[in-house]
Structure formats: C-alpha cells, structure tokens
Amino acid sequence: MASKELPDGVRFLVVEGHRSSTEQARRFAVHVDRLRRSGLTDPADLRRRASAFVSPVEVAPHCAGAAVDLAFVDTDGVELDMGGAVNGHRTGDEEHCPMDASGLSSSARRNRDLLTQAMRSAGFINYPTEWWHWSYGDRYWALITEADSAIYGPV
Known part of the structure; x- marks a missing residue:
C-alpha cells in the first residue's frame, strides 16, 4: 500500500477521485475555451492541447x-x-505542472520524488504533465505497463 512508503508526519491529501462524465465534459470545454481565447483556432490543435491537461470524456480515467x-x-x-x-493549469501555472518541471525547490523535488516512489510501489502510474495525477487500470496505465488491456473504462 502506498501510504506505507511515507515517512512519519507525511500523509496523502486526496484532492479528487471519481468524476462524473458531465463534470469531465464541462472541464474539457472550459479548457478548450481558455485555449481558444488565447488565440488557438484549429480544432485539432485545440483538442490536442486541451487533452494535455483535461482528458476528453471517452478516455478520461477519472470517469x-x-x-x-x-x-x-x-x-x-x-x-x-x-x-x-x-490543477495549476487552471490558474496559468502550466510550467510547474509536469512531474519533471524545472526550477523546483529542493523540498518540492523531494516531495515529488516521494510521491512517485509511494505510488509506483502500489502499481500506479503518473500522467507526466500533471504531477498530482495517478492512475491504475485505465488505458494509459495499460499502455505504460504493457498490460493486455485496461481494467477500467468509463462508468
């Protein structure tokens, strides 16, 4: 279990788990609108860029x-x-969202490394553009772990 990997005095803060398809679609649309307001107009580029931070409903592991x-x-x-x-991408802090972001303080780097160690020990994988996002059994997990198939799909 991942929590057994944590030192005394450190606990997980679960920010979010399951998310409804309706909420996921809303978040994706909001992010597309934010990108559109920044000047992007190509539909394929909008979808690709939005998908870096918010999954479309059909593949969203939170759903x-x-x-x-x-x-x-x-x-x-x-x-x-x-x-x-x-969710720093919501506030314009995209540069610090990737797990391997540069310029982090030594304490932030240690904490991200600890998070990685703890979650990997339990079989979870990280979505690299979001240091906080961990999954188990979804399509991305299956791809990264070379599993035959995903365990979970949209609810």
Missing part, C-alpha cells in the same frame, strides 16, 4: 474511477511544498 489526484499534508493538515498547485 472510470481509475485515477486519483494527490498531494501531501503534514499531521496538522498543512499542505507540503509540491512545487505548484494541483
């Missing part, structure tokens, strides 16, 4: 209950330095 968004807190519930906010 399948196969993904979880996580951060760390201390025993008092204070969030630890992760180098950027969960």
Whole structure:
C-alpha cells in the first residue's frame, strides 16, 4: 500500500477521485475555451492541447474511477511544498505542472520524488504533465505497463 512508503508526519491529501462524465465534459470545454481565447483556432490543435491537461470524456480515467489526484499534508493538515498547485493549469501555472518541471525547490523535488516512489510501489502510474495525477487500470496505465488491456473504462 502506498501510504506505507511515507515517512512519519507525511500523509496523502486526496484532492479528487471519481468524476462524473458531465463534470469531465464541462472541464474539457472550459479548457478548450481558455485555449481558444488565447488565440488557438484549429480544432485539432485545440483538442490536442486541451487533452494535455483535461482528458476528453471517452478516455478520461477519472470517469472510470481509475485515477486519483494527490498531494501531501503534514499531521496538522498543512499542505507540503509540491512545487505548484494541483490543477495549476487552471490558474496559468502550466510550467510547474509536469512531474519533471524545472526550477523546483529542493523540498518540492523531494516531495515529488516521494510521491512517485509511494505510488509506483502500489502499481500506479503518473500522467507526466500533471504531477498530482495517478492512475491504475485505465488505458494509459495499460499502455505504460504493457498490460493486455485496461481494467477500467468509463462508468
């Protein structure tokens, strides 16, 4: 279990797990609109760029209950330095969203490394453009782990 990999004083903060298809579609549309307002007009480019941070409903692991968004807190519930906010793409902080983002503080890098160690020990994989996003059993997980197929699909 991933939590057994955490040192004393560090706990998981579960930000989000299952998400309805309606909510997923809304979030995807909002992100497409944000990109459109920035000047992108090509439909294929809009879909590709939006998909880097918000999955279309038909492949969204949150809709399948196969993904979880996580951060760390201390025993008092204070969030630890992760180098950027969960869902930082919503606030224009895309540069700190990737797991391997450059320019992170040493504490943020240590915390991201700890998150990676803990979640991988339980078989989860990270979506590399979102340090907080971990999945198990979805299509991306199947691709990365070379499983024969995904375990979970949209609910």
